[in-house]
Amino acid sequence: xxxxxxxxxxxxxxxxxxxxxxxxxxxxxxxxxxxxxxxxxxxxxxxxxxxxxxxxxxxxxxxxxxxxxxxxxxxxxxxxxxxxxxxxxxxxxxxxxxxxxxxxxxxxxxxxxxxxxxxxxxxxxxxxxxxxxxxxxxxxxxxxxxxxxxxxxxxxxxxxxxxxxxxxxxxxxxxxxxxxxxxxxxxxxxxxxxxxxxxx
Numbered sequence: 001x002x003x004x005x006x007x008x009x010x011x012x013x014x015x016x017x018x019x020x021x022x023x024x025x026x027x028x029x030x031x032x033x034x035x036x037x038x039x040x041x042x043x044x045x046x047x048x049x050x051x052x053x054x055x056x057x058x059x060x061x062x063x064x065x066x067x068x069x070x071x072x073x074x075x076x077x078x079x080x081x082x083x084x085x086x087x088x089x090x091x092x093x094x095x096x097x098x099x100x101x102x103x104x105x106x107x108x109x110x111x112x113x114x115x116x117x118x119x120x121x122x123x124x125x126x127x128x129x130x131x132x133x134x135x136x137x138x139x140x141x142x143x144x145x146x147x148x149x150x151x152x153x154x155x156x157x158x159x160x161x162x163x164x165x166x167x168x169x170x171x172x173x174x175x176x177x178x179x180x181x182x183x184x185x186x187x188x189x190x191x192x193x194x195x196x197x198x199x200x
Contacts, residue, residue, distance in 0.1 A: 005060055005069030008045055012072060012118075019114040019150045030076075033083070041080040049077045053091050061098060064107040068115055071095055071102075075122050086181055095122045096131065108138075113150070116142055117157055124164045127173045132165040164200065176200065 012029070016022045029037055041049075051057050052073035060066035074091030082088040099122045102108060108119050120142070123135025139158040146154045167174060175189035176199040185193070192198050 003066065005066050008048070008069045008072060009065060011044065012076075013115065019112070019146070020153055022114045023153055038080045038083055041077050045073065045077055046081055049073050049081055049091075053078070053094075055094075061102065064102070064110040067098065067102045067107050068111055068119065071098055071119060071122060074098065075125060076118065084180055088180070089125075089177070092122075092125060096126060099123070113142060113146060113154070117154075120161070124161050127168060127177075129165070129168050129172075132161075132168045136161045136165050160200070163197075167198075174200075 012026065013022055014025045016025050028034070048057065052070060057070055057073070060070040074095035078091045079088045082090070099119055102119070108116050111119070116138075120135050120138040123131045123138065126132060126135075136158070139154070139161045143151065143154040143158050164174075171189060171192070173183070175185055175193050177183070178185045178189065
């Protein structure tokens with residue numbers, strides 16, 4: 001009998017073996033913005049996302065794969081299901097606490113490298129510089145552990161983490177979230193948002 005989190009992990013990571021193959025197969029799901037993907041996330045996993053957001057499914061966090069799936073339900077899927085609304089970020093605080101607990105239990109090191117990317121992405125989504133610094137450190141370590149064939153892929157993940165870190169170091173928040181969260185942008189933030197690559 002499959003674990004209850006297995007369908008989500010199969011949808012998110014597919015069945016390929018190498019990190020490069022998984023990223024090639026699933027990169028558009030992870031980092032693309034497509035209405036059809038958002039709808040599929042809502043249709044297939046919306047119920048589980050709501051459970052996670054209201055404090056449920058805590059038993060999933062008793063093993064590394066279940067922990068990973070619960071982190072996805074709190075951090076990644078709300079950004080798809082509730083895109084362009086404040087609820088997109090509503091699981092972040094719980095995801096951050098969950099990641100801290102799992103890392104303390106060494107769960108992250110029991111996952112495949114490509115899976116660990118989405119654990120450390122929780123740090124990258126934080127508007128706190130200490131979390132950003134932690135994320136960059138984790139991606140540096142992860143890159144150092146990769147075979148030569150995968151280094152370009154994980155270098156890209158580190159590059160994105162460093163870009164997020166620089167934004168938080170400069171502004172203390174992500175300016176591209178201001179409109180959705182009802183925050184007034186400063187003149188400096190508006191100037192930044194007018195530049196390419198400012199909206200991750």
